[in-house]
Amino acid sequence: MNFSVHVDAAPAEARPSPMRTLVLTGELDHGSAPHLQRALEDAYGDRCRHLVIDVSDLTFCDSTGISVFLGARRALAARDGGVALAGLNPRIERIFRLTGLARAFDTYPTAAEARAALPAS
Amino acid sequence: MDGSGRVSAYWPITDDLSVLRGFVEVYAMQAGLSGIRLQDLVLAVNEAAANVLDHAHGEGDVEAWHDDRYVTIEVSDRLGLLVPAHADAGNPGVGTLRGRGLWLMRQLCDEVRITRGPQGSAVRLRQALDDTPTPG
Numbered sequence: 001m002n003f004s005v006h007v008d009a010a011p012a013e014a015r016p017s018p019m020r021t022l023v024l025t026g027e028l029d030h031g032s033a034p035h036l037q038r039a040l041e042d043a044y045g046d047r048c049r050h051l052v053i054d055v056s057d058l059t060f061c062d063s064t065g066i067s068v069f070l071g072a073r074r075a076l077a078a079r080d081g082g083v084a085l086a087g088l089n090p091r092i093e094r095i096f097r098l099t100g101l102a103r104a105f106d107t108y109p110t111a112a113e114a115r116a117a118l119p120a121s
Numbered sequence: 122m123d124g125s126g127r128v129s130a131y132w133p134i135t136d137d138l139s140v141l142r143g144f145v146e147v148y149a150m151q152a153g154l155s156g157i158r159l160q161d162l163v164l165a166v167n168e169a170a171a172n173v174l175d176h177a178h179g180e181g182d183v184e185a186w187h188d189d190r191y192v193t194i195e196v197s198d199r200l201g202l203l204v205p206a207h208a209d210a211g212n213p214g215v216g217t218l219r220g221r222g223l224w225l226m227r228q229l230c231d232e233v234r235i236t237r238g239p240q241g242s243a244v245r246l247r248q249a250l251d252d253t254p255t256p257g
Contacts, residue, residue: 029167062168070218094160100214103215
C-alpha cells in the first residue's frame with residue numbers, strides 16, 4: 001500500500017504541543033485510512049489542539065479518508081481547536097469540493113501558511 | 122466489446138483496493154475514458170468495493186464491459202443488503218462521518234443502478250464515453 005503519514009518535526013512542534021503538522025503521501029483509502037487514524041490518535045494523546053494536514057502529495061482520497069478527516073475535525077472542535085488542510089492539488093480539491101469538505105475546513109496553499117494562521121498558543 | 126452486455130473483464134474484491142483501482146483505470150482508459158471522468162469512475166468503483174469490504178464480509182467481485190457508448194462496471198456482493206432504493210441515498214453532509222459512498226457514486230457517474238437477486242446485490246456504475254451526460 002502506497003501511503004505514509006509523516007509527522008513534521010518543526011522545532012515549534014516539540015512534544016507535547018498544541019499544534020502538529022501531518023504530511024500525507026500517496027493514496028488514502030479503505031486500506032490506508034487506519035494509518036492516518038493512528039497518527040491522529042497519537043496527536044490527541046499529546047494534547048494536540050490544532051492540526052495542519054499537508055495533502056499536497058496525496059494522490060487519492062476516498063470516502064473512508066473523508067470520514068477520518070471529518071472525525072479529526074470533530075475531535076479537535078471538542079477541544080476548541082481545529083484542522084487546517086494545506087496544499088490541495090486538483091484531484092483532492094475535486095473530491096473535497098464534491099463532498100463539501102472544502103467548505104468544512106480552513107484550507108491554505110501551503111502548510112507554512114496554515115501554521116502562520118493559527119492562533120498563538 | 123460488442124455491446125451485447127458480454128462480460129469482458131472480471132476481478133475479485135480483495136482488501137487492497139489500490140490494485141482494483143489500477144485494473145479499472147486501465148480497462149476504462151482502453152475503452153476510451155480519460156481525464157476527470159475516468160478518475161471519477163475509478164473512485165466510484167472504489168466506493169462500491171469499499172462497501173463490500175465494510176458491509177458484505179468482503180465477498181464480492183467486479184465485472185466490466187463496454188460498447189462504443191458506455192463503460193459499465195458492476196460491483197457485486199453475496200450478502201444482498203443493498204436494494205434499488207439505496208441508489209437514491211442523499212448527501213449525509215459534513216456533520217456525518219460515514220455513509221456517503223452511494224451518494225458520492227451518483228455524483229461521479231452518469232448512472233448508478235442497484236439490483237438485488239438471489240446471488241446478492243449489485244451496483245452498476247456507468248459512464249458515457251463522450252462528455253454528454255446521458256438521460257436516465
